[in-house]
Amino acid sequence: MTLYPDNLENTPVTNQIVVRCRKGDVRAYRELYEAYSKAMYNICLRMTGYSADAEDVLQEAFVQVFKNLDKLATDSSLTAWIKRIVVNHCLSYLRKKKVYFEEVGETEYEEENKVDESEHAMTVSAVKEAIGQLPDGYRTVINLYLFEEYSHREIASLLGISESTVKTQYMRAKERVRQLVKIKTREV
Amino acid sequence: MKLEDFIQQNRSAFEEEGPGPKVWAALEKELPVKQKTRVITMMARHWWKAAILVALVANAGILLTFLQTKKEVAVVIPEMQEMEQFYTTRIEQKLDELKQIPAAELGLDSTTRNELELRNETYRMLEKELAGNPGNERIRSAMIRYYQMKLELLDKILDEHNKYNNDANTNSTPLNKKDVL
Incomplete structure (x- = not known):
């Protein structure tokens, strides 16, 4: 049933659904929603941090998906397109919440692997909780990079900031997560 | 282990359940599909089925008026029994053919299906009239x-x-749907 996240390429199945939606087949809209809603809801949940807000953002995003389906070029990836619409809706939600993605003065991101992370036993719940506790800006960058798998450059363009700022924020966010996870795993 | 690797390896464990049913309920109302258009399209495809019911009901009406007319109609049908035999056999044969088509595929409602039956109300009414007035050309x-x-x-x-x-x-x-998703 899931077309995402395993499949970024269009398949005969996704193509058929799009064709049927364009013909006005209500069942096809439902199938499209069923196929993507879980993964897209998870994006919204990670980005907003609240289930009620995540549902609202998801709904708005799908309204746009359904309305613009006929504008989707046949050779572009349906999954990537839907994901981009969902992410953009999440970002405008954050902007409405007055979250600003600002340039940082210095680009002083640390080298990767500077800190040996192997000593800390990570758990899914600890990592999840730690990311959830990050300030909105950091959380957005880390989510877009680690979970939505956008490159630093793509994130920079999505947030309207420089690539080096994205890198710096990402390194700081990661360091913060690492510290929080350390505390959490020690508590357990 | 690096955070990136940990997340990659446990990606599915990070996923929560999907959204609640209210999201689809709200979306359904905003689908860019006009309900009215669908009804019209359906009617365009099945117009003849609607026409059948109209024809059947109208026909019964015509017959009733026909019977109530006092004027004698000079129609001579010499081989009444043979004629009846000819029509009933063919009608039964067609009805059998029709019954082999699944009801859902045919899309005729129960009123229309009843009207199509050979011995329906109109038939029984005619039969009764004929029994009461044997030899009446009008009824024949x-x-x-x-x-x-x-x-x-x-x-x-x-x-x-x-x-x-x-x-x-x-x-x-x-x-x-089941085959493809």
Whole structure:
């Protein structure tokens, strides 16, 4: 049933659904929603941090998906397109919440692997909780990079900031997560 | 272990359940599909089925008026029994053919299906009239009209159904949700 996240390429199945939606087949809209809603809801949940807000953002995003389906070029990836619409809706939600993605003065991101992370036993719940506790800006960058798998450059363009700022924020966010996870795993 | 690797390896464990049903409920109301357009499209495709019911009801009406007319109609039907035999056999044969088509595929409602039956209310009414007035030419010719009308309609239904089925087969194979998702 899931077309995402395993499949970024269009398949005969996704193509058929799009064709049927364009013909006005209500069942096809439902199938499209069923196929993507879980993964897209998870994006919204990670980005907003609240289930009620995540549902609202998801709904708005799908309204746009359904309305613009006929504008989707046949050779572009349906999954990537839907994901981009969902992410953009999440970002405008954050902007409405007055979250600003600002340039940082210095680009002083640390080298990767500077800190040996192997000593800390990570758990899914600890990592999840730690990311959830990050300030909105950091959380957005880390989510877009680690979970939505956008490159630093793509994130920079999505947030309207420089690539080096994205890198710096990402390194700081990661360091913060690492510290929080350390505390959490020690508590357990 | 690096955070990136940990997340990659446990990606699915990070996923929560999907959204609640209210999201779809709200979306359904905003689908860019006009309900009205769908009804019109459906009517365009099945117009002849609606026409059948109108024809059947109108025919029964015509027969009633016909019977109530006092004027004598000079229609001579010498071989009444033979004629009846001829029509009933053919009607029964067509009805059998029609019954082999699944009801859902045919799309006729129960009122129309009842009207199409050979021995329906109109038939029984005519039969009663005929028994009470044996040899009445008016009733006899009404009976013949009834048979002819029914036969024509059955032919039309079967024709349309075959034509539509052939069109559907050549155009596209319907997509079964269970097969593809």
